[in-house]
Amino acid sequence: MALHEAPLLFRFEHDSSENLTFIPMCVRFNLDRFGLRISLAQWQLLPYEDRRLLACFPVDEDAEIEPNFDHALFEMMRTHANVEPEWFAAEEAPAWRDVNHVPAGLAHQAQLANLREPGLEDWAQLAPFQRYVLAKLARKPEANHDFVPAMREFGLAVPR
CATH class of the missing domain: 1.10.1900 (c-terminal domain of poly(a) binding protein)
Incomplete structure (x- = not known):
């Protein structure tokens, strides 16, 4: 599945996430799906275009469809924040x-x-x-x- 053309935001998120200052639900979903954790401060260290790209990834549970979210996040975090996301065990049956x-x-x-x-x-x-x-x-x-x-x-x- 290809990336969305625009960040996937709900209407209720537009005030808080339109400029991607806060982590939108689509990114939170993919973080949880891959068992990755980043802080708000780390998120805000990423350039807007990187945050925008991460918010364009599909929100599908099938890891085979779009396995590049985690790779993109790691590269962006290393490049712009000199840190790596924290790993955690994703829930098997949320x-x-x-x-x-x-x-x-x-x-x-x-x-x-x-x-x-x-x-x-x-x-x-x-x-x-x-x-x-x-x-x-x-x-x-x-x-x-x-x-x-x-x-x-x-x-x-x-x-x-």
């Missing part, structure tokens, strides 16, 4: 892949936002990348400022 169970963090974030928790049918109908985004935004106990805009964008922002 909660967002399971269409038969809504992650508990979503219920908690929905409660904090006074929204109805997404039902199993809602969850199963989301694209895998959308499920990843919601699970990622709902992983911490405090309210996430992007959770409600993401729920709204995905058609799930229903008041309780």
Whole structure:
């Protein structure tokens, strides 16, 4: 699969990620997919064009389709930050892949936002990348400022 022509950003990310100052969800997805971790400070050391290129990689789980994200990231980090990304063991069965169970963090974030928790049918109908985004935004106990805009964008922002 070829790179996208433009960075893959959700509408809710445009304010925070349009200039790629912050790590967009598409890059976070690929970092998690490959088991790589970089800090925000390291991300911001990369030139804009490198950040833009990384945000154009597909968000597909099939590592055979686009195995060059990790190679590109390593080269960019070595060249511009004189560091390498940190490795971690990627989850083999992350909660967002399971269409038969809504992650508990979503219920908690929905409660904090006074929204109805997404039902199993809602969850199963989301694209895998959308499920990843919601699970990622709902992983911490405090309210996430992007959770409600993401729920709204995905058609799930229903008041309780």
